[in-house]
Amino acid sequence: MPNIILIGINHKTAPVALREKLSFSEEETLAALEILKQHPGIREILIFSTCNRTEILYVATRSGTVDALITFLSGCKQVSPSEFVPALYILRKDEAIRHLFRVASSLDSMMVGEPQILGQIKQAYRMAVKAGTSRVLLNRMMHKSFSVAKKVRKETGIGDNAVSISYAAIELANKIFSDLSTKTVMLLGAGEMAELAVDHLISHDVRQIRVSNRTFENAVSLAERFNGRALGFEERVNALTDVDIIISSTGAAEYVITADQVRKAMKKRKYRTLFFIDIAVPRDIDPKINELSNVYVYDIDDLKTVVSSNIQQREQETVKAERFVSEAVIKFRQWLDSLAIVPTIKALNDKMTAIVDMECDKTLSHLSHLPEPDKDAIRRMTQAIASRVMHDPIMFLKHTGGHRDDSLYLNVARQLFNLDMLENQ
Amino acid sequence: MAIQTGNTLLQIAFLFYVSSLAGYLLFLVRQKEQIQKISFYLIAIGVGVHFAGIAVLGVAIRSLPVQNLVQNLSMAALAFGVMFLYVRYKFNLKMLGLFTAMILSVTMLAALLLPDTQAPPNEALKGIWFYCHIILIFAGDATLGLACGAGILYLLQEKGIKDRNPGFFFKRLPSLDFLDTVSHACITTGFFLLTLGLVTGFVYAKVLWGKFWSWDFKELFSMGAWLVYAVLLHLRLYAGWRGRKSAIMTIVGFGIIVFTFLGVNLVLGGHHQEFTK
Numbered sequence: 001m002p003n004i005i006l007i008g009i010n011h012k013t014a015p016v017a018l019r020e021k022l023s024f025s026e027e028e029t030l031a032a033l034e035i036l037k038q039h040p041g042i043r044e045i046l047i048f049s050t051c052n053r054t055e056i057l058y059v060a061t062r063s064g065t066v067d068a069l070i071t072f073l074s075g076c077k078q079v080s081p082s083e084f085v086p087a088l089y090i091l092r093k094d095e096a097i098r099h100l101f102r103v104a105s106s107l108d109s110m111m112v113g114e115p116q117i118l119g120q121i122k123q124a125y126r127m128a129v130k131a132g133t134s135r136v137l138l139n140r141m142m143h144k145s146f147s148v149a150k151k152v153r154k155e156t157g158i159g160d161n162a163v164s165i166s167y168a169a170i171e172l173a174n175k176i177f178s179d180l181s182t183k184t185v186m187l188l189g190a191g192e193m194a195e196l197a198v199d200h201l202i203s204h205d206v207r208q209i210r211v212s213n214r215t216f217e218n219a220v221s222l223a224e225r226f227n228g229r230a231l232g233f234e235e236r237v238n239a240l241t242d243v244d245i246i247i248s249s250t251g252a253a254e255y256v257i258t259a260d261q262v263r264k265a266m267k268k269r270k271y272r273t274l275f276f277i278d279i280a281v282p283r284d285i286d287p288k289i290n291e292l293s294n295v296y297v298y299d300i301d302d303l304k305t306v307v308s309s310n311i312q313q314r315e316q317e318t319v320k321a322e323r324f325v326s327e328a329v330i331k332f333r334q335w336l337d338s339l340a341i342v343p344t345i346k347a348l349n350d351k352m353t354a355i356v357d358m359e360c361d362k363t364l365s366h367l368s369h370l371p372e373p374d375k376d377a378i379r380r381m382t383q384a385i386a387s388r389v390m391h392d393p394i395m396f397l398k399h400t401g402g403h404r405d406d407s408l409y410l411n412v413a414r415q416l417f418n419l420d421m422l423e424n425q
Numbered sequence: 426m427a428i429q430t431g432n433t434l435l436q437i438a439f440l441f442y443v444s445s446l447a448g449y450l451l452f453l454v455r456q457k458e459q460i461q462k463i464s465f466y467l468i469a470i471g472v473g474v475h476f477a478g479i480a481v482l483g484v485a486i487r488s489l490p491v492q493n494l495v496q497n498l499s500m501a502a503l504a505f506g507v508m509f510l511y512v513r514y515k516f517n518l519k520m521l522g523l524f525t526a527m528i529l530s531v532t533m534l535a536a537l538l539l540p541d542t543q544a545p546p547n548e549a550l551k552g553i554w555f556y557c558h559i560i561l562i563f564a565g566d567a568t569l570g571l572a573c574g575a576g577i578l579y580l581l582q583e584k585g586i587k588d589r590n591p592g593f594f595f596k597r598l599p600s601l602d603f604l605d606t607v608s609h610a611c612i613t614t615g616f617f618l619l620t621l622g623l624v625t626g627f628v629y630a631k632v633l634w635g636k637f638w639s640w641d642f643k644e645l646f647s648m649g650a651w652l653v654y655a656v657l658l659h660l661r662l663y664a665g666w667r668g669r670k671s672a673i674m675t676i677v678g679f680g681i682i683v684f685t686f687l688g689v690n691l692v693l694g695g696h697h698q699e700f701t702k
Contacts, residue, residue, distance in 0.1 A: 175582065175598075176600055176601050178603040178606065270665035271664075272665070290589075294668045296587065306591060
């Protein structure tokens with residue numbers, strides 16, 4: 001029985017600092033796949049790395065592969081195992097399959113229902129195919145995960161809802177501004193959530209990014225990451241004239257933007273709309289600013305209200321999506337079980353017997369002059385032919401072990417004799 | 426006979442408007458794109474039938490059918506429908522259809538219920554300047570009415586966002602920017618048409634009575650409405666009056682227009698009086 005294993009860390013188990021350390025770029029992924037496919041205990045393998053997770057999905061043929069992969073990760077990423085092993089989850093068999101399907105369907109995302117994840121998984125799969133490390137099991141499993149994800153997207157509403165704070169902010173921005181690609185965003189301070197919001201704005205075509213931070217160096221490095229421009233912290237007030245969306249998450253104890261500053265800025269910008277997203281606790285943006293015309297201020301609690309108005313519907317949709325995932329896991333499990341030797345041989349024999357019986361009956365019904373013993377003899381003979389024909393293929397399938405990929409041959413046999421008819425329908 | 430045919434066509438147009446209104450209300454609740462499309466086509470067909478009806482009436486009386494209040498209402502509704510089709514073609518603002526269907530249904534209902542007294546043919550209500558004056562004024566007023574519609578939609582959407590409580594309309598309406606753009610485009614177009622309408626009116630008055638301006642109430646209120654929009658456009662350009670303030674002004678402005686159209690005749694009198702008995 002092939003052993004499907006998934007190990008990884010994600011946003012639930014590891015902080016961003018650790019996730020960053022263990023993330024793989026495309027080149028790194030390809031290089032790692034090249035090394036790992038030499039490992040005798042690993043038959044198929046795929047590495048999946050986004051900003052929220054790094055996961056390795058593989059088919060093991062012997063025990064001890066998890067430790068080997070931990071050593072590999074630690075060596076390859078220069079992180080000591082004690083640092084990341086506590087955050088690591090190790091899932092086997094059905095749990096691994098379910099996890100993959102949930103990830104692909106965006107049920108395991110930081111923002112449940114966000115659509116980018118499927119594209120990222122497809123990309124990871126493409127790299128595994130390129131490296132030649134995805135074969136029968138992973139091929140089928142990945143394709144199944146794509147179809148589940150599509151089904152979830154199409155038949156449940158989880159993709160439509162603003163299911164996270166950052167998505168709620170973008171949804172609001174989209175209801176305030178008609179074309180985000182012409183707007184400028186200023187990020188005040190830094191922080192995981194604020195950066196996530198900026199990431200999402202960028203994926204919604206926002207191109208102009210300004211970053212202002214008390215520590216100018218941080219502003220510069222963040223600006224570099226977002227392809228934007230760094231501003232000194234004192235410049236933030238003047239920048240109010242030019243930017244359209246301000247995302248703030250500084251650690252300041254008092255307001256970093258006051259109503260008076262905004263009032264002056266609004267005059268200068270001819271009352272073009274300003275949108276403040278205040279993620280900081282305590283707040284950065286004076287809530288009085290919301291009273292000015294054409295200015296909108298949302299703090300973290302306001303965004304949560306926006307999200308929670310969608311939550312009930314989301315929960316229903318999630319239940320539905322989880323059901324799709326469970327169905328897919330069961331189906332995949334059935335296919336996986338059928339890929340074992342005994343059921344395949346049984347299916348082969350059943351099919352041959354059925355064909356022989358049918359043909360015999362057809363022929364013998366026209367030969368009514370033959371006495372019963374002769375008919376029996378003919379029946380026995382046809383059965384014997386079928387058994388002899390099937391003998392070598394069955395012996396070949398039975399001859400397991402060694403370095404051979406059994407699932408590959410079993411899959412070929414099942415396709416050659418069309419044994420999966422029912423499953424494919 | 427021809428008048429009878431014309432009136433029947435107007436009744437059919439009314440039925441289209443009312444079914445479109447029902448469609449748009451259903452769309453408001455259900456948000457099915459198909460319903461929205463059908464409702465839009467219903468309005469479009471209604472406008473076509475309405476146009477045919479007015480054309481038949483016009484041929485029958487050998488003039489623009491704006492001889493009494495009923496005909497004026499019907500003409501105003503047609504202008505509103507035509508301008509809506511134009512604005513809807515330029516901007517994909519679906520909910521403007523709901524506003525239009527409401528206005529058209531109510532106006533046509535009034536036109537069908539009020540007694541259609543046949544005014545004696547008035548030779549004063551003819552001539553190129555008169556036709557231009559009427560068509561431009563009606564088209565301008567209709568466009569400013571659509572600006573008011575977009576302004577109302579803006580205020581609905583803005584209230585939800587400002588109160589940090591996006592509710593029923595949040596998903597159903599487009600962005601504030603877009604609503605403001607549509608409203609502004611309607612104001613500029615409507616203001617332009619209204620200006621031309623007033624100018625042709627002055628010329629027509631000069632031809633008919635020998636003077637451009639006669640301190641008639643309707644003239645005064647028309648100038649008042651024109652000034653509101655002129656000030657609004659000016660403030661938008663130089664003082665950044667956009668968004669909420671602009672939306673409120675479009676509603677005030679259109680209020681004055683409606684009063685100019687109906688109220689002045691009914692309440693104050695003046696030389697436009699005889700046109701809308």
